[in-house]
Amino acid sequence: MARRDVASVSPPLKRMEEPSELLRELVAHLRQNRTQLREEWVVRITETRLLTAMTKEEIFAEATSVYDSYVEALETEAFEALQAYARNLSERIIPRGVETHEVVGIVLLLRDVLARSLFAKYQNDFKKLNRILDAYEPAANRIANTVAVGFVQERERVIRQQQEAIRELSTPVLQVRERLLILPIIGVIDPQRARQLTEQLLRGIRTNRAKVVVIDITGVAAMDLTVANNLVQTVEASRLLGATVIVTGLSPEIAQTLVTIGVDLGKMNTVGDLQGGIEQAERLLGYKVEKLAEPR
């Protein structure tokens, strides 16, 4: 579509390009100058002291794939693919100790490096430069956003996974004899952990066909009313599965809590320490432990 320009010092009349044409043009420019721009970007990364956890070779390798993905996203506007790439990248570099601000930092540096290269190329055609930037800016913003979000999502996923692993680790259900399970609890029990504990124990009772469970809380300093109630419920639920629970290792504070909430101690089987608890459990199961010889 031609435009009449009456008095102008600009080059011969051109028609207005479509935004997509502009994008294609700038993508072509970024591809042509790939080697040089990427090098410039890596230099800026090192200068700004980002990605210090990675070696020069690693940075170069990642920079190459980030650069290519960046330019591809500009071209195809396929931001989902970019987000998947960002999550994948995060999965690789988070274990190396790379921080969020570093990832956002390098993406913004790349944005800057590319923008300056566009300034340099179109510096003689201000109007064209404007149009090019109009095409570039929204896409570049979206890219920075997408990569940052992808990185954060991956971090959150890892944190959730680790939390789950810690919870699993900290409440092992151990079989020490046939039909006898021990659940040693250590540390702080919050309502969520208490619930997870109960579910794990009940599943363990069914899997191991346990008839007696010894829950040892020597390693628990204190419990609040909610958790104390949960302990009582655990005992009651275990009974519904045909298992008797013996609780051992109650500290004076916890004993006080249980008395305060009015736990029917007839319902709860308690023994002073773990050793006593196991001995009682063995008796309940019909074992008699006899010493045959002195330790060597």
Add this chain to the structure above:
Amino acid sequence: MEVPILKQGAVLIATFQAALSDADLNQLRMGLVQQVVKFRSRAVIVDVTAMDVMDSFASRTLREIAHMIRLRGAETVIVGIQPEVAFAMVQLGLTLEGVATALDLEEGLAYLNEKFKTTN
């Protein structure tokens, strides 16, 4: 809904189905006691493995069944309560207090064997 009741010597085994209505439960209450009388059973095992929920009515009915059967001099054992169901029950305060429970049919029969041995 018909609940299958099997006879194994002096023990009756009733297998509850997944979705029992209040009417079904009421029928069962009378039905089971009648069977205990008819066969002069010494014990009843109620297998609730198939029940994935247990509400307060079902829980109360089970306790009433056990009490009525005890009045006939027989023992009741509830078996097969699923871990998730047990957890949900105790949170609602449904503890089936006073009723014997066991993990499954095998354990229920073992429990009764022990009990009969010691009382004989």
